[in-house]
Amino acid sequence: MNIGEFQTDRSPSGQKAAMETPLLDVRDLSLRIAGNETPLIRDVSFSVRPGERVGIVGESGCGKTMTGLSILRLLPPIGIAASGQVLFEGEDLFALSPGGLRAVRGRDIAMIFQEPMSALDPVFTVGEQIAEAYRAHFAASATEARARAMDALARVGIPAPDKRYFDYPHQLSGGMRQRVMIAMALICSPKLLIADEPTTALDVTVQSQITDLLRDISERTGTALLFITHDLGVVAETCTRVITMYAGEVVEDAPVDDILLAPRHPYTSGLLRSLPGLSPRRGKLPFIPGRVPSLAAMPVGCRFRERCSHAVPACEVYQRMEPVGPMHSTRCGRAGELSLMGAVH
């Protein structure tokens, strides 16, 4: 695949200096439905360094999409109260004015979504939608914006961009639509791209093309990637670090290689073992029994203990994130004594 360089205004030296401070620093993010005792998301903290590719994994309903949307404050305005801090280059996005937030959206942090068909405006051509994203942040003539949009389409591997520019979303295939979304997200050379289940709605054959594209672009341009997915296999191929979420909490945070070799939370281990590609060839595919508890029936203490084969009475008290290695932390009190199965033996 031919992917050109997305223009970037960050000098290499500046990038190195920024390695010390995180690009994105989410601190104690909680989301609560008004009038509801139990939060949807509780004390989520993690960070993304410049150029880093971080995956957030977990089952449906674990709060990973909510976390992604709340970074750019894209949750529906009514009914959900957020607390905590989302620091982007040291600036709290939750404290920004609407105008200040608009300047960050699409410019510094861009986002792509699960369903490219419903995420694109059906009555505008894809080219217009990409050019518009550019003109929202740069003083550019319509002609210049169009040229840049066609360029962006070419760079995400869309053939004949000068023709596809004038297509409406319904005239393109699912994979092409997601490429359009990626072109739109990258046209302003953002520092961080949040990808919310970008491959879930696509054919399996197209999925890996899209993940490859995202990884290549991130590697070439230094754009950091926050990749939200339920598929640990995709994260293993794309990302350098993994954050596992369960029932609205971060339960493990570690480099990809560490997690594949030796997960330190039983839930992560369960996710890994239920991957078809990584499990033993013969026999039944292992799975995690039960389901994510509902908000109303959220267990006190470790939220995973009712589905956990290692649960002991001590798990009934609140578990905090504790470091278990230089870059590795987990929310399991028994992490020290357990030897959990990873994907690579």
Next chain:
Amino acid sequence: MIGSTKQNAILRRLAQAIPVVVIATFLVFSLLKLVPGDIAVTLAGDNASDARIAEIRQIYGLDQPFLGQYFSWLGNVVQGDLSRSLLSGESVGASIARSFPNTLLIVVLAILIALVLGIPLGVVSASRPGGVIDTILLAIGSLGIAVPNFWLAMLLVSFFALNMNWLPATGAVPLTTSISGALAHAILPAVALAAGGVAEVMRQLRSSLVEILGSQHVRTLHAKGLSPSAILWRHSLKNVSVNLLTVTSLLFNRLFAATVVIEAVFAIPGMGSLVVKAAMNRDFPVVQGVVFVMVLVVVGVNLLTDILYRVFDPRVAR
């Protein structure tokens, strides 16, 4: 290729309109025959002999079988002849040509009022659903739909025309005679007619806008960093334009029917007055002629709507 398929689609719609016109005029024709009373008796005058009445029946073809009468009328229409009024002997085509512009002016003016007021109110309502302004507008809107337009018409006449003397109370002036005179006569009837339309446009626009503003592609627009006004006016309004078009075309057709009452209140010599007078006297060529023209208007509006759908929504099949 695209052009020819588009043309075919339009031709197909036109062909579909023919049975509609035939069935509608036939139904009205049948209903007229069911109405008690006999125009031949009226035409023959007081104390006419049975022989005279029979003679009149023969002259006007009223002694022909029911279907024969209908098809001879239809045959003339195909040749462009709407035949003559039984009462006045005037050509039906000429009567309609005289009254149609009066009705059209009121309806077009009413539609303009409905859109010019309804669209901004709908947008304001939708930009803060459940807010104070939205609640007030919804209440006023319900009132606008509930108020009978003839009652509103009488209120308007008694205040603006009779008390304040700002506008003429009755009658109509052709546009060709005086534009300002025509508008002065048309404004009160148009306002009375538009009241429900304003509310309808507002409420329909509000509900479709609220849906669009909560959609995933609007979330994408926010994620791109677009301003709220660009999202609302550029993207959302284009998305709901198809709904707005549907509402407008339905409203147009309904207002054409509603003018019957309004023309009576304002004594306007329009299509409504023409058809009411003719129906009272069982002057069926006139009734048939008016119905025929009305059906053509409805079919024409629907066709135009179909064509405009293709302009506003690229997803509508070519």
